[in-house]
Amino acid sequence: MEKTILLIEDEKLIQDLLTRKLLAQGYHVELAQDGEEALEKIGQLRPDLILLDIILPKKDGMEVLEHIHRNESLSQIPVIIISNSGQPVEIDRARELGAVDWLVKAEFDPQEVIEKVREQIGS
Amino acid sequence: MLLEDIGLLEQYVQELSTFFPLPLCFISPIGVMLEVNPAFEETFGYKFHELIGESLEKIIEKKQADNLISKTTKSGAMKAAEMTLRSKDGREMIMGVYTQARVDENGNLLGFFLGMFDLTDLKKANIALQNLTKALQEERDQLSKLQEAVEGLSIAGRKSLQEVLPGLNKTIGVAVGSHAVAVWTAKKNKEGTTLDILVAQGLTKTYVQHLHEHPLGFDKSTVVGMAAVTRQPVFSSNFNEREERGSLTKELKDFIVREGVRSLASFPLIVQGDLFGILNFYFSQEHNFPPAERRILQLSANMVAIAIGNIESRKDLEDAQKALMNMLEDTDEERERAEQERNRTQLIIQNFSDGLLLIGETGAVELMNPEAEKLLAVSRQEGIEKKANVVFPLLAEILSDSAPLFRKELKLHPPRVVEVTTIPVEMDGGLRRTLMVLHDITREKQIEQMKTEFVSLAAHQLRTPLSAIKWTLKMMLDKDLGPITNDQENFLGKMYESNERMISLINDLLDITRIEEGRYLYQPDFERIEDIIKSVVDSYKEEAKRKNISLALSISSQSLPRVLVDGEKIRLVFQNLVENALHYTPKNGAITVTVTLDKKNNEIETIVQDTGMGIPEEYQNRIFEKFFRADAATKVNTEGSGLGLYLVKNIVEAHGGRVWFDSKIHKGTAFHVTLPVKAERDDITSNV
Numbered sequence: 001m002e003k004t005i006l007l008i009e010d011e012k013l014i015q016d017l018l019t020r021k022l023l024a025q026g027y028h029v030e031l032a033q034d035g036e037e038a039l040e041k042i043g044q045l046r047p048d049l050i051l052l053d054i055i056l057p058k059k060d061g062m063e064v065l066e067h068i069h070r071n072e073s074l075s076q077i078p079v080i081i082i083s084n085s086g087q088p089v090e091i092d093r094a095r096e097l098g099a100v101d102w103l104v105k106a107e108f109d110p111q112e113v114i115e116k117v118r119e120q121i122g123s
Numbered sequence: 124m125l126l127e128d129i130g131l132l133e134q135y136v137q138e139l140s141t142f143f144p145l146p147l148c149f150i151s152p153i154g155v156m157l158e159v160n161p162a163f164e165e166t167f168g169y170k171f172h173e174l175i176g177e178s179l180e181k182i183i184e185k186k187q188a189d190n191l192i193s194k195t196t197k198s199g200a201m202k203a204a205e206m207t208l209r210s211k212d213g214r215e216m217i218m219g220v221y222t223q224a225r226v227d228e229n230g231n232l233l234g235f236f237l238g239m240f241d242l243t244d245l246k247k248a249n250i251a252l253q254n255l256t257k258a259l260q261e262e263r264d265q266l267s268k269l270q271e272a273v274e275g276l277s278i279a280g281r282k283s284l285q286e287v288l289p290g291l292n293k294t295i296g297v298a299v300g301s302h303a304v305a306v307w308t309a310k311k312n313k314e315g316t317t318l319d320i321l322v323a324q325g326l327t328k329t330y331v332q333h334l335h336e337h338p339l340g341f342d343k344s345t346v347v348g349m350a351a352v353t354r355q356p357v358f359s360s361n362f363n364e365r366e367e368r369g370s371l372t373k374e375l376k377d378f379i380v381r382e383g384v385r386s387l388a389s390f391p392l393i394v395q396g397d398l399f400g401i402l403n404f405y406f407s408q409e410h411n412f413p414p415a416e417r418r419i420l421q422l423s424a425n426m427v428a429i430a431i432g433n434i435e436s437r438k439d440l441e442d443a444q445k446a447l448m449n450m451l452e453d454t455d456e457e458r459e460r461a462e463q464e465r466n467r468t469q470l471i472i473q474n475f476s477d478g479l480l481l482i483g484e485t486g487a488v489e490l491m492n493p494e495a496e497k498l499l500a501v502s503r504q505e506g507i508e509k510k511a512n513v514v515f516p517l518l519a520e521i522l523s524d525s526a527p528l529f530r531k532e533l534k535l536h537p538p539r540v541v542e543v544t545t546i547p548v549e550m551d552g553g554l555r556r557t558l559m560v561l562h563d564i565t566r567e568k569q570i571e572q573m574k575t576e577f578v579s580l581a582a583h584q585l586r587t588p589l590s591a592i593k594w595t596l597k598m599m600l601d602k603d604l605g606p607i608t609n610d611q612e613n614f615l616g617k618m619y620e621s622n623e624r625m626i627s628l629i630n631d632l633l634d635i636t637r638i639e640e641g642r643y644l645y646q647p648d649f650e651r652i653e654d655i656i657k658s659v660v661d662s663y664k665e666e667a668k669r670k671n672i673s674l675a676l677s678i679s680s681q682s683l684p685r686v687l688v689d690g691e692k693i694r695l696v697f698q699n700l701v702e703n704a705l706h707y708t709p710k711n712g713a714i715t716v717t718v719t720l721d722k723k724n725n726e727i728e729t730i731v732q733d734t735g736m737g738i739p740e741e742y743q744n745r746i747f748e749k750f751f752r753a754d755a756a757t758k759v760n761t762e763g764s765g766l767g768l769y770l771v772k773n774i775v776e777a778h779g780g781r782v783w784f785d786s787k788i789h790k791g792t793a794f795h796v797t798l799p800v801k802a803e804r805d806d807i808t809s810n811v
Contacts, residue, residue, distance in 0.1 A: 011587070011591065013591045013594075013595065014590075014591065014594065017594050017595060017598055018594075020598070020603060020604070021598065021603060024603065055583060083583075084582065084583045084586035084587050084590055085579055085580075085582055085583040085586075086582065087575070087578075087579050088691055090579075104586070105586065105587075105590035105593075105594070106586040106589055106590040106593065106626045106629075106630075107626070109593060109594060109597040110594050110597060110598055110601075110603075111597065111601060
């Protein structure tokens with residue numbers, strides 16, 4: 001069975017590149033453009049992993065993360081943050097809310113992101 | 124004929140006895156009075172019948188009486204024995220007593236005759252004479268002392284008033300018991316004449332100042348005035364008497380009391396026929412002025428007058444006046460200076476831009492300036508003399524700590540934030556007070572907040588397009604977006620590298636922005652530095668393995684004290700050093716990180732040693748410069764921004780530490796970082 005990745009990212013280019021890469025690896029990819037859409041889709045889809053950007057329109061990534069964390073069943077889903085901000089205080093907070101990793105887009109390339117995904121849920 | 128003779132004889136004896144002016148008595152062998160004559164009765168005040176048949180002890184003390192009897196019995200007589208006898212009214216009389224025993228033809232004792240005469244007056248006269256002799260002797264001694272004093276004070280040769288006066292005070296003063304002398308001048312001005320103090324010896328500055336400020340009137344209301352008006356010496360034995368102090372101001376009266384002037388002798392100084400002024404002798408005790416003394420004091424006054432007359436020109440007088448004025452001016456000047464100083468200090472304290480508080484030993488607020496009032500929102504009236512930790516609850520915790528503070532951040536009522544510095548001060552005999560300085564950093568904190576927010580935003584804004592470029596290029600190079608020619612791969616590769624450099628640069632720039640802000644962004648805490656270093660080393664283990672470089676960490680076995688550091692920034696330092704070591708050490712090299720405690724200098728030293736390419740000597744002094752990269756370094760590691768070591772130096776020095784290196788080209792480099800060990804509060808021992 002294909003593993004489903006929910007990609008929550010508002011930047012079109014990143015969406016495209018990452019989707020391509022994930023599909024090439026054999027994952028099924030679902031997209032959300034903003035925080036609200038994200039919360040809907042999480043409830044509906046129950047993905048195997050969530051790639052979450054912090055800076056999003058409507059609801060930001062931290063709120064989404066909080067929502068996931070508070071929900072008993074949802075909190076089981078591994079969440080990897082992909083963002084371009086990264087103050088230590090934010091990273092600490094994300095970890096407290098259950099994020100398994102925080103990747104700074106400018107420091108990681110798509111291939112490395114894939115590897116991190118693979119670490120979490122296999123292929 | 125015989126019977127007639129006996130009768131006549133008896134009568135004779137009777138008449139003789141009656142006539143005899145001195146007391147006569149006949150006593151029995153055991154001391155009973157048998158006969159007494161009228162003079163006896165009169166002397167002792169007893170009547171005949173009160174004495175006859177009474178024991179001698181009625182008028183003589185028992186012991187003396189017994190003594191008299193035994194002596195007379197033994198010797199047959201007693202001549203001129205001084206005895207004390209008592210009259211009826213209890214009066215004691217000293218008498219010269221004579222006794223004569225009377226025996227019959229057989230030698231039996233019939234009794235004694237007792238005669239006496241009064242020595243009392245003689246005795247009194249004798250004592251009076253002795254006293255007189257003593258008094259005369261004393262006076263003679265006194266006179267000779269005074270004479271000596273006078274002789275010691277030579278007026279041979281010309282002496283000025285300034286020269287005479289001290290000597291006068293020392294010799295005459297001591298001889299008569301006066302503790303100070305002063306000369307007043309009669310000054311004529313348009314209002315009349317006043318008496319001004321000219322010179323003084325033995326009086327306190329403040330007293331002289333006061334006398335100078337309050338010249339006396341030329342009238343009889345004061346002792347000095349009286350002497351001046353009457354041109355006669357005036358002696359005041361007890362200065363407290365009202366008449367003599369009538370016209371003096373209250374202050375002067377108080378002064379006089381404080382000065383301890385109880386008696387005063389004022390002598391007019393007549394120089395060349397005119398009244399020059401007055402000479403005063405001051406006594407701290409009540410003093411009666413015996414005639415001999417008066418003579419001596421008058422002599423002294425004459426001497427002073429002569430000394431004044433000796434003055435060749437007015438200059439000497441002016442000098443004397445000047446000297447006095449100088450003395451007084453000094454007092455004035457001193458006072459003015461002290462006041463100016465005090466005003467200046469007050470001005471500084473009042474207008475100081477930081478809050479100042481002075482807290483006494485007991486914890487009460489002694490001083491508070493307007494800025495402190497503002498920062499703590501407590502007025503001076505509310506604060507002064509109250510216990511500091513009660514009035515300023517926000518400061519309570521700080522105040523309970525006895526260790527001095529340096530710029531400790533403290534949040535007051537939001538949004539106010541201050542830096543508190545406490546300095547122990549010792550003043551006035553060892554009383555320990557604490558000076559507290561409150562420096563407002565509310566604005567700085569707000570700026571810090573804004574900067575942090577800006578930095579966060581800037582990071583994101585700058586990284587977004589760069590990461591988009593990075594990712595696209597990477598995927599193109601990985602051929603995820605379709606095939607590319609070798610030529611295209613080449614150029615795309617270079618674009619990728621450039622972009623990476625830009626990302627790195629931005630990272631470093633953002634770090635520097637936060638570092639260069641200075642203190643306000645540092646959040647120091649006590650950390651285990653060895654844990655931070657271990658975590659950094661661990662994070663590079665994989666990369667080291669890939670290059671087959673051995674990466675070892677050695678921490679000195681003793682337990683290291685914790686250090687006060689901003690953990691995040693210190694981590695950057697060690698990351699940078701280890702990363703550099705990795706970048707500039709070729710495959711199969713070795714990197715060793717050692718952490719030791721230097722007890723002597725009280726610091727922890729970390730050494731990152733590599734077997735890398737080393738730093739050429741010509742570049743060694745520029746290594747820590749912003750953006751500096753040695754040529755060889757660029758070849759090996761294209762990504763370096765040149766900011767890393769600049770950051771390292773900045774951070775380490777901000778922590779009070781030092782960083783330096785040893786390097787030999789082709790051999791390797793060792794970077795040393797020291798961090799000071801600051802005593803933690805709980806670790807303060809009693810030595811502190």
